[in-house]
Ligand SMILES: Nc1ncnc2c1ncn2[C@@H]1O[C@H](COP(=O)(O)OP(=O)(O)OP(=O)(O)O)[C@@H](O)[C@H]1O
C-alpha cells in the first residue's frame with residue numbers, strides 16, 4: 001500500500017527523470033555516430049590511420065567515467081551541474097566504441113562490390129554514401145546497440161553530480177534507506193534500454209530490406 | 218577502338234605485370250586477352266578504365282589518351298563485368314542495373330524503364346526486377362552484371378572472366394547468349410579469360426599473353442589454332458587445336474545426302490521400308506530430327522502396324538547445321554548411332570545426313586582451299602583468309 005502510494009506520489013518526478021534520461025543518453029549516441037562515421041571512414045580509407053585511431057579510441061573508453069564527469073567542466077568551462085558535461089562525456093564514449101565498428105563495417109563490404117562501384121564511375125563520396133555505408137548498416141547498427149545500452153547505464157552516474165535523471169532515484173533511495181525508488185529506477189532504466197534497442201533494431205531492419213532476402217524466413 | 222601503346226605496368230613491389238604492350242582492339246569487335254594465370258590480363262584490362270594507372274605508355278580510346286580524361290566520366294562510358302558480377306547486395310536487380318544511368322542523372326523513371334528493357338535483353342523475366350542479388354543463382358547474377366554494364370549503352374565493354382565462376386552448362390549458355398547479344402549490339406569488347414576454348418568461341422581476335430605481360434601472338438582464332446607462332450602458344454592453344462580449328466573451316470564442298478526420314482507416329486512397317494542399313498531417322502511434324510530407330514531390333518512381339526513412339530528412339534546423336542563449322546558436322550556424323558549425322562537448316566529442319574567420310578572429304582577440300590588462300594595472301598594483299606564463320610554457336614540439339 002505504502003509502496004503504491006509512493007509510486008503514485010512520485011510518478012511526475014519519475015516521468016521527468018525518465019525523459020531527462022532519454023535525451024541524456026540518446027543525444028550523445030547520435031552525436032557520437034555523426035563523429036564516428038567520418039573518423040571510421042578515415043581509419044578504413046587511410047591504412048596508416050587505422051591503428052592510431054582504433055587504439056586511441058579504445059584508450060578513451062578506458063577513461064574512468066566519473067573522472068571524466070568531474071574533469072570535463074574544467075576543460076569545457078561549464079558549470080559542474082551542467083548536463084552538457086554528461087552529453088560530452090558520453091559522446092566521447094560513443095565515438096570510442098563506434099570508430100572501430102564503422103571502420104570494420106566498411107572493411108567488411110565485399111571488395112568486388114567496392115571495385116564495381118569504382119569501375120562504374122562513382123566518386124569517392126558517392127561510393128561511400130550510396131554503397132559502402134548502406135552495406136555496412138548491419139555492423140554499425142550492432143555497434144550502436146552496444147553503445148546505447150552502455151549510455152543508458154552510464155547516464156545514471158550523473159546522479160553523483162546531482163544532475164537529475166533516473167540515477168537520481170538510486171541516490172534518493174540510498175538517502176531514505178528505502179528500496180522502492182532504487183527498484184523503480186532499475187526497472188525504468190531497463191525499460192529505456194529495451195526501447196532504444198528495439199528502436200535501433202527497427203531502424204536497421206528498415207534500412208536493410210536486402211538482409212532479409214539473404215536469409216529466407 | 219582501344220589502343221595500347223607501349224604500355225608497361227610495374228607494381229610498387231617490382232612485379233612487372235605488363236611489359237611494353239602494343240595492342241589494338243577494333244571498334245565493334247570482341248578482342249580476347251588470354252594467357253596463363255598471372256600473365257597480366259586483369260592488369261591490362263584495368264588500365265583501360267584506369268582502375269590501375271600504367272607506369273608508362275598510353276592507353277587510347279578512339280584516339281584519345283585516357284590519362285587526360287576525368288576518371289569518373291571515363292568509367293561511366295565503359296561497361297565493366299567481373300567474375301562474380303560484383304552486384305550491390307543492398308540494391309534490387311532493377312536498381313543495380315539502373316546504377317550508371319542514375320549516376321548520369323537520368324530520371325528514376327527512365328532509368329527503371331531502361332533496367333526492365335535490359336532485363337529482357339539478358340533473358341531474365343521482368344518479375345526479377347525486385348529481387349536482391351542474394352536471391353539469384355550465380356548465372357543469373359552474371360546476367361544482371363552484364364545488364365548493369367550495358368545500362369548506359371557504353372560503346373566499350375571490359376569483361377574479366379565473366380563466365381568462369383558458373384558451371385560448364387550455364388557457361389556454355391551464357392557464351393551463346395553473349396555471341397547473339399554481341400551480334401545485335403556490336404560493342405567494342407575487351408574480354409579476359411584463361412580458357413582458350415572460350416577465347417576461340419567468343420573472340421574475333423585473340424591476344425595470347427605470356428607471364429611477364431608479353432604479347433606472344435595476336436591473331437584471329439583460326440589463325441591461332443592453325444598457325445601458332447611458337448611453342449608457348451602452341452602449347453597453350455592445346456593438343457586438340459587441329460580438331461577445334463574445324464570450327465572455322467566453312468564446309469563449302471560438303472555434299473549432304475538425302476535421308477528418307479519417317480514421322481513420329483508412322484508405323485514400324487513404314488520405318489522398315491524407309492530404313493537404310495537397318496536405321497531409319499525419325500522426325501517431328503516440323504521435320505526436326507528426333508532420333509534413330511534400329512528397325513532390325515524393334516522389340517519382339519510388336520506388330521508392324523504399331524506406331525513409332527518416343528520409346529523406340531535411340532538418342533545421343535547430335536545434329537549439325539549445314540551452315541555450321543566442320544567440327545559440328547563431324548561430331549554429328551561420329552555421334553550418330555547409324556553412322557549418318559543429321560544435318561539441318563538454320564531453323565532446325567532436316568536437310569539430309571552426312572557420313573564421317575563425307576566430312577573428312579570436305580575437310581580435305583577446305584584445307585586445300587585454305588592453303589590456296591594462304592598462298593594468295595602472301596602474294597596479293599587483297600586476298601582474305603578462309604574460315605571465320607562465327608555463327609556456329611547456336612544450340613547443337615540431339616537426334
Ligand atoms: N597490386 C599488386 N601488387 C603487386 N603485384 C601485383 C598486384 N596485382 C597483380 N600483381 C601481379 O601482377 C601479375 C599480373 O597480375 P594479373 O592480375 O594482371 O594477372 P592475370 O593474368 O589476370 O591472372 P589470373 O588469370 O590469375 O587472373 C601477377 O604476377 C600478380 O601477382
Ligand SMILES: [Mg+2]
Nearest residue numbers: 258259260377
Ligand atoms: Mg585476372
